[in-house]
Each structure stands twice: as structure tokens, then as C-alpha cells.
Amino acid sequence: MKQVVNSNKIAQIGIVVHDIERTSQAYADFFGMEKPDVVWTDGFDKAETEYREEPTDARARLVYFNMGSVQLELIQPNGEQSIWQEFLDNHGEGVQHIGLATDKIDERVRDMDKEGIPLLQKGKYAGDKYAYVDTNEELKVIFELLENKN
């Protein structure tokens, strides 16, 4: 495998949960922070979510906590087929991905595919592209590429 990302900046840790209201309240209590609002990802019309190369109606409820320079993301999937639901079904709740701030996501995804790291899911969130790639076998966790506008 050759170098396929141009960033080693960990921007996010993503944790899949069953009950985002309960777990986000626990985080807020533990860290003495305000409980942020829960936001829904968009439906297919806006998010254009594709899971394992098929369009999906998967959506998720999200909560973000700022933890130093890293964002902690809680994710409660809606039950439709997605990489989030797959993790919950196979592993239960826990850390599902590490997010990397990068650019030119489509190009990175093509380069990774050539190196044997297939795309798992892609879509848009608040207008920005994201892509989950299958680093699980090699790196023991799924990495998410996040569009970095900086």
C-alpha cells in the first residue's frame, strides 16, 4: 500500500449509539458542557447518500461536542442500510470511525480504490462531501474523509 492521503490531521471521532438523547446528556454531564441540539442528516434528495454503491434512505441523528481540537460526533442511525447501522448491528455501540480533514475527496477515493481500499459510503452533509473508506482490515478502524474548507 502506498500513501493515499495527504493529511494526518485527526478532526473527528465518531461514536455510534442507540439513544442519542441519553448518551449526549451523559457526555454533557460528564464533561460539564451544554448538551448540544440534535441535528438530522438530510434525506437522499440533498445528501445523495450511497452505501456500498447503492443509493440509500439512510439518515442519522447527530450531536457534536468540541473536545480540544477534535470533534466528538455521536451518531444514531435511522435503521436504513448504512455504514453506521452496519457497525451497530455487528459491533454494538462504540467508536465507529476516525475523521480526517482533507481535500479533493473524489480524487482521494479513486486513489484509495486503486490501492485496494474501497469506498463504503459517501454523501453530503451541510453541502460538504464526506466519504467512509474501508480501512478496517489494515488500520483496524474505518476512516472518514471530511472536506476541509480551510
Added chain:
Amino acid sequence: MKQVVNSNKIAQIGIVVHDIERTSQAYADFFGMEKPDVVWTDGFDKAETEYREEPTDARARLVYFNMGSVQLELIQPNGEQSIWQEFLDNHGEGVQHIGLATDKIDERVRDMDKEGIPLLQKGKYAGDKYAYVDTNEELKVIFELLENKN
């Protein structure tokens, strides 16, 4: 649960693996970084490792990658009873903990215990104290308190 930490600075992500040579090489290749040396944690005489309130001969091989402001730690336990081995046996390879930079670790551990968050494992690494606390049920991942000398 009331606030029991004085830091929300994520300093580390810990990933338990079966074969640290192989996985650290994969990280080095993927990110285009040098493969760091593997280091062993100390034996009981120096590390004073306690797992679930009992002294243990558990040791681990470690590799650290600097990823922006966060340290990525790969951990290959030596098979003795430890929180690392427990994770590997129950979940397989993956993200086992999130590390928080904090201070006064003994005091934090006592405060957490009062709030129903028991200590899982403690010890010393390179002279600094660390403590894993059982946040798994509430926060869906184990947090590690790391002594912050800054």
C-alpha cells in the same frame, strides 16, 4: 452524574491490535509517515499495573503516531489480564479508548468512583500515571486519564 473531569481535551486515541508490527507498518504506509519504534510498557516493578484492583503482570507493546494535535496509540497486549486484553477478547481489534489530558489523577479517580464510574486499570508509563475508568455504559467508550505535565 455530575461533572467529574476538568478537561475535555482529547489527547489520544487507543487502538488494540493483534500484530503491532503489521498494523504500524500499514499506518506508516497509508499516511506516508516513518514507522516509529515499538516500545514495551514496564513490568510490574516499575509500572505497578493494577487491573480491576489486582496487581497484574500485563504488559503491552506500543506505537505512537502524531496525528495533528492527537496521538494515535497502537497497543498489542501480552496476554496477561488487562483492560487491553479484555477488549481484544470481547470485541476484537479496534478503538479501545479515548485519552484525556488531565491532572490530579488519583483525585479524579476517587471523584468518579463516587459517581458510579469505577476504576478499571491504573499504572505508570514512563513515570507518569494513567487510569482507565469505566465510562463504557454511559459514554460508549472507555476513557483514559493521562497525566498532563503542562
